[in-house]
Amino acid sequence: MDVIFLFEQLLNGIGYGLMLFLLAAGLTLVFGIMDTLNLAHGSLYMVGAYLAARVHEASSSFLLAIVVAVAATKILALLVELLVMRRLYRRDHLSQVLATIGLIMMADDAVRAIWGPSPIMAPTPAWLSGPVMLFGALPYPSYRLMLIVAGLLVVLGLYLLVNHTRLGMIVRAGASNRRMAELMGVRVDRVFSFVFILGAGLAALAGALMGPISSVQIGMGDAILIPALVVIVIGGIGSVRGAFVAALLVGLIDTAGRAFLPPLLHLMLPPDLAADLASGLASIAMYILMATVLALKPSGLFPARG
Template identity: 70%
Template sequence: MTGTLVLEQLLNGIGYGLMLFLLAAGLTLVFGIMDVLNLAHGSLFMAGAYLAAEAHTRTGSFTAAIVFAVLATVALALLLEVLLMRRLYARDHLAQVLATFGVILIADDLVKMAWGPSPVMAPTPSALSGPIEIIPGLPYPAYRLLILGAGVAVALGLWWLVNHTRIGMRVRAGASDRPMAEWMGVRVGRIFNGVFLLGAALAALAGALMGPIVAVQVGMGEQILIPALVVLVIGGIGSVRGAFVAALLVGVVDTIGRAFLPMALRATLPPATAADLGPLFAELAMYALMVGVLIFRPAGLFSPRT
């Protein structure tokens, strides 16, 4: 184990954490502000990945593929919001979970019909296919650097939007006291609709950016939804800042664990067993982190409801 390898895996963990943040930020806005538990959020992530991969293959333009994937997923989210979610806003969380879980099953079947059950290859932009030496002796994939930059830029933009704009002020007002905000002339219904579509756009962007480095396949939304929910709990429901910090923690813990735990286990276990147990222990470390935080901060690290 070298310092270069540790730094490389740390950067990988931060990049994964930033993509988790894009997904978890949408979840925390929708659940924390609108009080709606939308399990279909992972399906929007999957839609962004598939649409971006298809558009990039057909057009050869990575930028156009990202824009198309985000806009098309937002359109799908608008259709979902009009046809289903508006009927769930006044229902309890159990009804929301059951209905949106049904959306997951339908979305998976629609993807199988359109692209088949096999994974789809999402091409990496040719200009970003090589490494960049960020420090002497540490070449790092240029595309992963793009992910780091995009994640930081979106995090800063979202923080500015929520905390330093009139729209963000209205969102916070509607979340804190909806009747009073409506008496003051705020169209809370429209604001909440915009929050739902913003969450969908963030999920689609995360899926489109993650496509070239993960398997674009049926069920990928459910696979990343669990870590995103862990981020939501650790950071505090409704807190964008909490989602950012928790996503980085979960991303680093998961990536470092998957990279180094198998190495450590090989000292006492057969290589095949170590390879199987390493990822399992890394996943358990993520849940242990959540339990440790909840013991001392039951409402999460930065919950606005504390």
């Protein structure tokens, strides 16, 4: 276990954390502003991944695939928001959970009908297929490095939007105190529509970017939704800054657990037991982090609501 391996896993953790942030940012604002729990957010991630993979395969253009995936997913999200979500704003959380679980099932069946039940591997663009040398000694996959750069650019853009524009001020006001924002004349329903579509675009972007390094398959959004919800709870509901910090923490801890625990436990335990124990500990590491944070700060690291 040398310095190069440590640095490589650090970059992997940052990249995974940034993709989690893309998924969690819109979701935490939706929950923070409208108090609406949308479990179907992961399905938008899945749709973005499938669209990008198929468009890239047909056109051989990675950038076109991303643009089409994000745009089409935003249109789909607009329809979902108009036809379904607006009927759930004033309903209780149980109704929201049941309705969005129904949306998940519909999305999975629609994907199965359109693209088939078998997983697919999204192609990696040729210009990002090789490694790059970092610091002259670390060969690192250029595609994973692009994920980090793209994630940081989106974080910067979202920071400027939320903190340095009038629209961002309205979004923060709705997340901090929705009732007061409504009394001050803010059309919170329009704000929610914007945030919902923005979140859908970010989820589709994350799916499109993650496709070439993970299997694109039915239900993939459900698997990544759990870490995204953990990120929201750790960071504080409605807080973009909290989602960013929590996503990096979860990404680093999850990656470190899967990379470092197996060799460490192999030094102390029989191989079979070490492998099983390492897998279990790595899987629950983010939940241990969440429990620790909630024990110290029940509202999360940076709660939006004062």
